[in-house]
Amino acid sequence: MRILLSNDDGVAAFGLATLFNSLEGTGERIVIAPDRNSSGLSSSLTLGRPLRVTEHPNGFHSVDGTPADCVHLAVNALLDYEPDIVVSGINHGANLGDDVLYSGTVGAALEGRFMSQPAIAVSACGKGEQGFITAGRVVRDLILKLGQQSLPAGTILNVNVPDLSYNELQGVAVTRLGHRERAEKPVKVFDPRGKPAYWIAPVGKEQDAGEGTDFHAIAEGYVSVTPLQYDQTHHATLSQLSEWLGD
Template sequence: MRILLSNDDGVAAKGLAILYSSLEGVGERTVFAPDRNSSGLSSSLTLGRPLRVTEHANGFHSVDGTPADCVHLAVNALLGQEPDMVISGINHGANLGDDVLYSGTVGAALEGRFMRLPAIAVSACGKGEESLITAGRVVRDLILRLEQLSLPEGTLLNVNVPDRSYEELNGLAVTRLGHRERAEKPVQVLDPRGNPAYWIAPVGKEQDAGEGTDFHAVARGFVSVTPLQYDQTHHATLSQLSEWLG
């Protein structure tokens, strides 16, 4: 099995190194990741300039672009053989609910899915190294079972791992996305010359976090596995719009 690894925390991120180590013996691993932290870039592609690739001493490759750039470039131009799947992560922090709309971790996995490849985005909900190690073991478990699963075209798995040791996990839960409240207002600051600038505020608190959601599962010690699709059409509204437009 040929596995393409990427992330949005950057090529030097600890989560990426742990993911690479966790999959030793599972398949042939290749890394193409952004050369810097690229969180929040979603599925954006760099279209206004050429991209440059650097190979590092550990065999990882960095791209001076977005997470989606990394997967797009690797699959379409740089790999001798197309990978069998794409794994993005391990993100240092959760990607729950509405977070997936902004997440570069999900964006990299989604780019793989655009190219008809099985894809998984994986995030560790804690900030410590133990949380990343737990997530690495979970990913390995899922990959070893993946041959038993046939996902519909255009579907990827968004995996969030609770902040606890592997032995303390309560199992796996298939979930839907929850939703957050509206984010706080941006924070205004002044630059050294007295000009106003703004920090984007943290995401909003959980609003829809009831049973069956990814928020609910993670809060109770379960690994959340959510199938995502890139068809964002609201099918239930099609007939209503047709009537409205005549």
């Protein structure tokens, strides 16, 4: 198996190195990741300038662009083969509920949706080293199981791992996305010249976090695995909208 690894925390991130090491023996691994922290860039592509690729002493490659740029370049230009699967992570912090709309970790996985196996976005719901090690073992387990399964084309798996040791995990829960409350207001600051600027504030608190959601699974000590698709059509509304517009 040929595994393309990327992330949004940057090529030097601990989570990426942990992921690379955790997948030793599962197949050929190649790393193509942003040259800096690119959190919150979702699926954005760089269209206004050319992109540059740098090879590092450890064999990893970095791109001076977004997470989606990295996967796009890898699949369409840099590799002389098509990888079997894209794994993005291990993200420093959770990507739960509405977070997936903004996440560069998820964006990189979505860019890999054309692969023969479902792409995986994986996040450690904590900042401690143990959580990353656990997440690495979880992804290894998933990849080995995916080789024996068939999921719909275009599927990606959004995986969140609680901040626990591997042996403390309660299991794996297949979940839906929960939802957050509206984000807090941006924080207004002033630069040294007195001009206003704004910091984007933290995300909103959990709102829809009941049983069956990714939020609930993490709170109960389970690994959350949520299948996502790039088709954002609200199919249940098609007939209603057609009637309303007189189609």
